[in-house]
Amino acid sequence: MESLVLAGNAFSGPISSICDLLNVNNALLPLHLSENALSGSLPNCWTYGQNMVFLDVGLNMSSGQILDSIGHLVHLKVLTLADNNFHGRIPGCINNFLVIAEKEADRSSRYYDYASYTKDELPKLMWLDSQRRDELFNRYEQPFRMVDLSSNYLFGEIPGRVAELGGLVYLNLSNNQLTGTIPSDIGAIRSLEALNLSKNQLSHAIPTSMSNLSFLAYLNLSYNKLSGKIPSRNQFLTFDAATHLGNHDLCGPLLANTCWEDKSYENKNCRDKKLGGNKKIIEEVERHGFEIPPFYISMGIGFLAGFWGFWGPLLLNTSWRHAYFRLWVA
Template structure:
């Protein structure tokens, strides 16, 4: 969401407005725990007219359009260092909170649970630590959650996927472990990015529950094992599927051939094998198909020359006879002599 509400610096200051008074207390408490502000962005956070503060956006209250409140905060890309004080919970009218690309550290305060109107929370590219910030599970209006590029660790709670309001979930590039929750598809998110964590386990069949919403699913480098479930092919709105750099085995589910909106499919750097079927290669919107560094042994029909269709295609380091830059016979035999039976793999579950 782009913050467009203009500052209203003098007409409705915090004088006589209890909500702006509360916002003033919260913002002043925050300023006291900002240790470095290299661009001096917060130097005008002085006085009670909080709507004139840089990065602070005001507008009419949702329950009373005659009352001005602080509705948004945007401190993106400012290299500010500090932490988030409990007093931020006083800004109960916040709808948007963006502080990405700074040096904020510590944990997200539990007082943020007071922000019942918050629908965008972006704390990405900072130095936050600790377990998954459970406070975000108590935000009833949240639609956009961005926690990427921090130092959060431990399990991602299954409750996150019980939230039917969330549209975008970014938890990539943290230190999350355990497994991907088995109730993964209970939310209605259109974008989910798990990349660059250490989840392990396999992609649960419940992914099928995302069928009516999922458009982008990125699971790059998440230590996934087992086979891709056939249920991936039920995500009929999917445009981007990236499961590269994992330990996936087995064939490409033929159900993927039904994803008519699919534009990007990246299976690279796994241990997948079998045939690459024509049904996938003729998908009408396919623009980029990468299957390099696997053990595929045959490309059906047009799959052998996808570049002729204008598709960006990479099939290096497989077991494709007659193709250049393939694995050695010894490498291929070591894997292909032990065919994978996907029904033997069982997901470890987390509820």
């Protein structure tokens, strides 16, 4: 047996039962277990599944962490763990998917054409419109390289090593609790055509390297905490305002916030980093509010002392005022 498709049933029980399949038959290439009721944590037996090229356990009830051992699936082309209850951080060894990273020869003779599967399933996850979807899918004969970890409870930062997946076409990390920045060198994934990072808590600026994603046809960065100016080159010119919706500190031509020279719309942390040594001054001003420089304070004190020291008595004492007036008349 070289493939097993059990998707769209009502199978229940622990998802760790995958180990029984892998122990008996490590030649299993595609494994479809999506849309069932499988529960429990992902197994730790991926050393037996190094030949696997397609793993889909999306739309189940699985939980626990995604262990680093999943990196043993070095020939994996499609990984879908979406719509489960996984928590924890995204494994830092995500770059171990050597085929997706294009670090190993593609053993195409052992791969099957999954275009018919992905054409039906991916739109549910990536929300591509039909015309754009057909243009993308009709371009390929080989299986798509895809990582989908959306709609879980993953937190922490996106591993910078994701940028090493040079052959990745689809990346969906939406609807999690991811924080930190978008990896600065994500533009190195030149083959990327669909990227969904929406509904997280990502902050700081959109990396300028994303302008290098010349094949990017679908982008969703909405409902994060991104700030700064939206890149205005290459593919970014083709996206509408909905791509960046819900990021109140972003500015650009398509948004209500215009990027003025005197208003950076930057995240506070970015501003502190850029000003370096002035961070302490900024904190003092923000804590105490507007402060009057000492020079102007001394001027005010001098004026008050001079005024009330001489003119004050003349205004308050009538006899002194008359005497001063007669002195000037004489």
